[in-house]
Amino acid sequence: MPDRRDPQAGRTVRPEAAVAVTPAHSAVLPTVREVLRMEPVARALPEVLTGRDRLDAPVRWVHVAETAEAARLGSGGELLLATGVGWPSDEAALRRLGRVLIEADVAGVVLELGPPMPVAPAALVEEFRTAGLPFAVLHREARFVAITEAVHSRIIAEQMGALRARDDIHALFTDLSLRGSPADFIVEQAARVLGSPVVLEDTGHRVVAAAGLDAGDRAGRRRSSPTGSSGRAPRTGPATERGRSCRSRRAACAGGTWSRCRASRTPPAGRTCWSRRR
Structure with missing residues (x-):
C-alpha cells in the first residue's frame, strides 16, 4: 500500500479560509491542473473524468480524506486525495457522498484506483459531472505523502515570496517618500x-x-x-x-x-x- 499520513499527526498551519480567495490571492496558489502535472501525481498516470472546465481552480491545501465526515470538515478550496477504502459501495450512499463533497466546496477529488476501489464509481462520476467538480483517477499507486509535501511546499514558498516582494515594494516607496522624490x-x-x-x-x-x-x-x-x-x-x-x-x-x-x-x-x-x- 502507498505511504499514508495520519490526518491528526504532524498537523501544519494552513491559510485561513476566512480570507476570500481573490485573483491576487489565488495567483500564489497552484491550480488543480498544476497539481496533476506535479511529478508525484504525474507518475501515477492521472486521468481527469469530470470538471475539465474547472481545472484552473486554485488549490488552497491538500488533504487525505477517506470518509465523508473527513471531507465535510474542510474549509473549502482543498484538493482531496483518497483510495476509496472508506467510501460506501451502494449507489444511494455514493450519491450522498458526492453531494457532501460538492457542498464542501472542495477544489477537486483525486482517487487512486486499487483493491479498495478498482474503478471510479459511476454514481459518483455522475454527481461530479453534473456539478462540474474536477475528479481524477490515478492508474498507478501514488505516495500521498509526497503529493501533499510537493503541493504544500509550493504554496508556502510562493506565499513567502509574495510577502518578501510586498516588503521590498513598501521599503522602496517609503524611501522615495522620505527622499522627497x-x-x-x-x-x-x-x-x-x-x-x-x-x-x-x-x-x-x-x-x-x-x-x-x-x-x-x-x-x-x-x-x-x-x-x-x-x-x-x-x-x-x-x-x-x-x-x-x-x-x-x-x-x-x-x-x-x-x-x-x-x-x-x-x-x-x-x-x-x-x-x-x-
Missing part, C-alpha cells in the same frame, strides 16, 4: 515594479504624470492632458481602464482623499493598471 519619478518606479501602466491624475482627472503606457495610451492621454484640447481626462469609472477590468482603492491623508488606485482584476501576464488621484 518628484511625482514623475515615483510614477515611473511604480510602473517598473508593477510591470503595468501607471497614471497620476489630479482631482480634476487631469494627467500629472504617466509611465508604462504604449503608443495608443500616450496618444489618448495627450489628448486628455491639461495641455490637450479638452484639458480633462475622460472618466473611466471604477470598473475599466482602456478596456481592462479594474478595482479601485482610496488612500487617505490628513482626513481627506489623497489618491485612488485602480488595479486590473484580470491583468495580462500579472500586469496591473493603476490610477492615482492627487
Whole structure:
C-alpha cells in the first residue's frame, strides 16, 4: 500500500479560509491542473473524468480524506486525495457522498484506483459531472505523502515570496517618500515594479504624470492632458481602464482623499493598471 499520513499527526498551519480567495490571492496558489502535472501525481498516470472546465481552480491545501465526515470538515478550496477504502459501495450512499463533497466546496477529488476501489464509481462520476467538480483517477499507486509535501511546499514558498516582494515594494516607496522624490519619478518606479501602466491624475482627472503606457495610451492621454484640447481626462469609472477590468482603492491623508488606485482584476501576464488621484 502507498505511504499514508495520519490526518491528526504532524498537523501544519494552513491559510485561513476566512480570507476570500481573490485573483491576487489565488495567483500564489497552484491550480488543480498544476497539481496533476506535479511529478508525484504525474507518475501515477492521472486521468481527469469530470470538471475539465474547472481545472484552473486554485488549490488552497491538500488533504487525505477517506470518509465523508473527513471531507465535510474542510474549509473549502482543498484538493482531496483518497483510495476509496472508506467510501460506501451502494449507489444511494455514493450519491450522498458526492453531494457532501460538492457542498464542501472542495477544489477537486483525486482517487487512486486499487483493491479498495478498482474503478471510479459511476454514481459518483455522475454527481461530479453534473456539478462540474474536477475528479481524477490515478492508474498507478501514488505516495500521498509526497503529493501533499510537493503541493504544500509550493504554496508556502510562493506565499513567502509574495510577502518578501510586498516588503521590498513598501521599503522602496517609503524611501522615495522620505527622499522627497518628484511625482514623475515615483510614477515611473511604480510602473517598473508593477510591470503595468501607471497614471497620476489630479482631482480634476487631469494627467500629472504617466509611465508604462504604449503608443495608443500616450496618444489618448495627450489628448486628455491639461495641455490637450479638452484639458480633462475622460472618466473611466471604477470598473475599466482602456478596456481592462479594474478595482479601485482610496488612500487617505490628513482626513481627506489623497489618491485612488485602480488595479486590473484580470491583468495580462500579472500586469496591473493603476490610477492615482492627487
